[in-house]
Amino acid sequence: xxxxxxxxxxxxxxxxxxxxxxxxxxxxxxxxxxxxxxxxxxxxxxxxxxxxxxxxxxxxxxxxxxxxxxxxxxxxxxxxxxxxxxxxxxxxxxxxxxxxxxxxxxxxxxxxxxxxx
Amino acid sequence: xxxxxxxxxxxxxxxxxxxxxxxxxxxxxxxxxxxxxxxxxxxxxxxxxxxxxxxxxxxxxxxxxxxxxxxxxxxxxxxxxxxxxxxxxxxxxxxxxxxxxxxxxxx
Numbered sequence: 001x002x003x004x005x006x007x008x009x010x011x012x013x014x015x016x017x018x019x020x021x022x023x024x025x026x027x028x029x030x031x032x033x034x035x036x037x038x039x040x041x042x043x044x045x046x047x048x049x050x051x052x053x054x055x056x057x058x059x060x061x062x063x064x065x066x067x068x069x070x071x072x073x074x075x076x077x078x079x080x081x082x083x084x085x086x087x088x089x090x091x092x093x094x095x096x097x098x099x100x101x102x103x104x105x106x107x108x109x110x111x112x113x114x115x116x117x
Numbered sequence: 118x119x120x121x122x123x124x125x126x127x128x129x130x131x132x133x134x135x136x137x138x139x140x141x142x143x144x145x146x147x148x149x150x151x152x153x154x155x156x157x158x159x160x161x162x163x164x165x166x167x168x169x170x171x172x173x174x175x176x177x178x179x180x181x182x183x184x185x186x187x188x189x190x191x192x193x194x195x196x197x198x199x200x201x202x203x204x205x206x207x208x209x210x211x212x213x214x215x216x217x218x219x220x221x222x223x224x
Contacts, residue, residue, distance in 0.1 A: 035213070045161065045204060047213040061212040095160055102208045103151055105172065107160035 002026040004034075004098055006108040012086050012115050019082040020111045022096035029077040030054040033099035036070060036081045039110075040092040050099065051079060086115045119143050121205050121216035129224040136192040138219045140205035145185045149209040152181055152190045155218075156201045164203075165190065195221070 007021040022034060035050040049060035051070045058070050069082045079096060094111045097104035120143040130136055140150065148168040153161035163172040165181035168188060178193040192199055200223050205216040 037215075044217045045206070045215040047215070059211065063212075097160075101166075103163060103166040104153075104161075104206070105163050105166075107162070110160050 002098070002106050004096055004106050004108040006094075006096060006111045009112040010114070012113065013117055014087050014115055016086055017082055017084040018086055018113050019080055020094050020096075020113070022079045022081070022108050024053075024077050024079070024098060027098075030074055034070075034072070034079040035097045035099055035104055036068075037095045037097060037104070038092040039095070040089070043092075048081070048094075053079065083113075086113070088115050091115045118212055119146060119207050119210060119214050121207060121214055123203075123205060123216035123219050125219060126217070127220045127222060129222050130195055131224045132195050132197055134195055136190075136195055136199070136221055138190040138192075138203055138221075140183075140188040140190070140216050142186045142188075142207060142209075146207045146209035148184045149207055150181075150183070150188050151206045151208070152179075153204045153206065154199075154201050155204065161204060192221075 003025045005023050010018050012018050030053050033050050033052050036048040038046050048064050049070050051058045053072050067084045072079045091114050096108045098106040122141045124139045150168045152165040154164050155161045164175050164179050169181045180191045182189050202218045202220045204218050
């Protein structure tokens with residue numbers, strides 16, 4: 001069955017970078033793009049960007065354009081999201097979600113990233 | 118960016134009752150709207166896409182309607198497992214955006 005499994009929780013100090021992975025299985029990896037969405041405590045879901053897993057082309061939300069990098073490793077069927085220069089406001093649960101016709105049809109379990117000095 | 122406003126913020130209902138949730142877009146998004154359900158500690162789950170199409174495995178008691186700027190998610194008869202937070206999301210233009218959510222709680 002289609003599954004999207006993310007890496008575990010992270011704790012980072014302000015100014016550091018964090019990299020979260022997202023492994024897809026049960027489908028043809030390069031046929032579906034992957035999105036990243038985050039959910040800060042008490043905040044609405046926030047879309048960060050996405051990657052075409054076939055071509056590697058990316059598109060980012062303007063809010064994160066300068067700090068986020070999404071990459072993929074097709075041999076490992078894994079997508080990565082790296083957020084640099086993290087600050088306390090970046091404390092959130094980060095989700096990857098598989099794209100199906102530009103809808104987010106299968107989500108990972110979420111990765112809690114805590115930014116604390 | 119397109120702003121989605123959901124109402125009400127909280128809906129208090131009993132099992133078996135009908136739930137009607139609203140999502141309004143700041144500009145026309147045609148039918149490019151989805152609905153998600155999220156339970157505590159879980160990821161969102163896609164319920165409805167293209168405003169009215171149920172995703173795979175979603176029970177028929179969930180239905181979506183609307184186009185342009187006004188959309189509705191209806192749960193015809195609430196089951197115990199339906200008490201959760203519901204979000205709408207648009208894909209009409211970048212960036213993708215989500216509504217603030219409606220919590221459906223047990224009365």
